[in-house]
Amino acid sequence: MTNQSLQSRKEQVFPRGQGNIYPVYVEHAKNAEIWDVEGKRYIDFGTGIAVCNTGHSHPKVVAAAKAQMDKFSHTCVMVNPYEVAVTLAEKLTAAAPGNSPKKAIFVTTGAEAVENCVKIARAHTGRRGVVAFNGGFHGRTNLTMALTGKVAPYKNLFGPFSSDIFHIPFPMAHHDVTVKDSLKALQNLFKVDLCPTDVAAIIIEPVQGEGGFYAAPPEFLQALREICDQHGIVLIADEIQSGFGRTGKMFAFEHSGVEADLMTMAKGIAGGFPISAVVGKSEIMDAPLPGGLGGTYGGSPVACAAALAVLEVIEEENLIQRSVEIGELFNKRLSQLQQQYPDTILEVRNQGAMIAIEFVNNGDPEQPNTKLTQDIIANAAQHGLVLLACGFYGNVIRFLPALTISDDIANEGLDSFITLFEGLVGSSK
Numbered sequence: 001m002t003n004q005s006l007q008s009r010k011e012q013v014f015p016r017g018q019g020n021i022y023p024v025y026v027e028h029a030k031n032a033e034i035w036d037v038e039g040k041r042y043i044d045f046g047t048g049i050a051v052c053n054t055g056h057s058h059p060k061v062v063a064a065a066k067a068q069m070d071k072f073s074h075t076c077v078m079v080n081p082y083e084v085a086v087t088l089a090e091k092l093t094a095a096a097p098g099n100s101p102k103k104a105i106f107v108t109t110g111a112e113a114v115e116n117c118v119k120i121a122r123a124h125t126g127r128r129g130v131v132a133f134n135g136g137f138h139g140r141t142n143l144t145m146a147l148t149g150k151v152a153p154y155k156n157l158f159g160p161f162s163s164d165i166f167h168i169p170f171p172m173a174h175h176d177v178t179v180k181d182s183l184k185a186l187q188n189l190f191k192v193d194l195c196p197t198d199v200a201a202i203i204i205e206p207v208q209g210e211g212g213f214y215a216a217p218p219e220f221l222q223a224l225r226e227i228c229d230q231h232g233i234v235l236i237a238d239e240i241q242s243g244f245g246r247t248g249k250m251f252a253f254e255h256s257g258v259e260a261d262l263m264t265m266a267k268g269i270a271g272g273f274p275i276s277a278v279v280g281k282s283e284i285m286d287a288p289l290p291g292g293l294g295g296t297y298g299g300s301p302v303a304c305a306a307a308l309a310v311l312e313v314i315e316e317e318n319l320i321q322r323s324v325e326i327g328e329l330f331n332k333r334l335s336q337l338q339q340q341y342p343d344t345i346l347e348v349r350n351q352g353a354m355i356a357i358e359f360v361n362n363g364d365p366e367q368p369n370t371k372l373t374q375d376i377i378a379n380a381a382q383h384g385l386v387l388l389a390c391g392f393y394g395n396v397i398r399f400l401p402a403l404t405i406s407d408d409i410a411n412e413g414l415d416s417f418i419t420l421f422e423g424l425v426g427s428s429k
């Protein structure tokens with residue numbers, strides 16, 4: 001069996017809309033490494049898009065899932081519930097930032113968690129409007145596509161969209177959008193299109209994920225909190241990519257000291273098992289009527305058991321502190337590279353182990369180097385790496401290593417990345 005033969009088979013039966021970045025078919029994966037069907041090894045700097053924060057097949061997570069499967073794998077939490085779901089809700093409501101009493105619901109995907117936040121916010125406020133941000137990503141379902149702030153490839157061809165969704169600029173110092181500019185745009189929106197008393201929610205990623213790993217400045221989140229309080233608007237934190245220790249805190253909102261009203265959790269929650277959650281203030285969470293929230297597979301017992309194991313591993317292995325150390329290691333090495341190539345590397349930035357390097361031409365933020373980014377991705381597998389791109393202009397490489405990665409493997413992967421980068425930059429000179 002070869003990667004190429006599998007890719008040909010896949011292309012016969014998968015539509016191009018569900019593409020794959022690498023024609024590399026996984027045979028097995030362990031912690032921060034992946035082996036393909038041809039026996040080649042890769043260092044994984046993508047963790048399945050920020051999912052396997054505790055590494056591939058962590059023995060504790062695997063054991064918890066297997067033990068649960070031996071007992072039962074599905075009854076539907078809306079029919080016959082079970083203790084693992086209740087325990088997980090207790091733990092996640094306690095782990096969510098802020099002191100207000102909280103409740104949790106479980107669904108299956110990130111997009112579904114976002115949709116449910118909007119449903120709950122609308123039920124609580126009786127209002128229609130939702131404000132989201134340029135460059136934000138919230139999912140691929142109809143409502144979350146409307147919330148997503150990037151047209152291609154996420155929205156074009158797919159309308160009509162849910163109405164009453166409005167976008168404003170996300171603060172990005174390097175691209176000349178200040179906190180003041182963003183706040184002004186919000187006030188403008190309130191004057192031009194949408195009365196604040198018609199706004200159910202403002203939804204924001206504390207660090208834009210697909211958008212390019214831009215962290216919202218703490219003062220921006222604090223200002224949004226004040227505006228939401230002033231107008232009775234529900235503040236939603238989309239922590240799907242930034243949660244579970246990824247940014248050097250359990251959740252990225254902790255960097256600002258702001259308590260959101262509702263938050264999404266997914267990806268890193270269960271080491272790869274499909275489960276997501278909405279966690280929020282009890283009085284808001286209780287707005288929908290019985291039966292108004294849920295889904296057949298929401299809160300799968302196997303995924304709940306895995307999620308409980310993930311929480312234990314994060315604590316036992318000190319992975320939040322480790323996330324800070326990993327971020328420092330990557331930042332140090334990539335910043336050295338930036339000093340050598342200031343015209344090509346605009347910025348190296350990280351919040352914990354959510355690390356990015358942004359490429360431009362001629363040191364100019366207005367000239368995104370999308371071509372170099374694409375070339376890096378196209379050649380990564382050959383260099384034994386799994387890398388992901390992101391960014392509004394597609395000119396950012398993001399690093400999302402497992403929080404369980406060793407320094408040795410991280411450095412080996414960075415050596416390969418630097419060789420790959422220098423090969424391409426040298427050859428394009």
Ligand code: PMP
Pocket residue numbers: 049109110111112114137138139140205209210238239240241266267
């Ligand atoms: N919100 C954010 C911030 C995300 O990063 C993602 C996934 N990349 C989603 C929502 C959607 O999650 P899913 O793909 O599980 O629906």
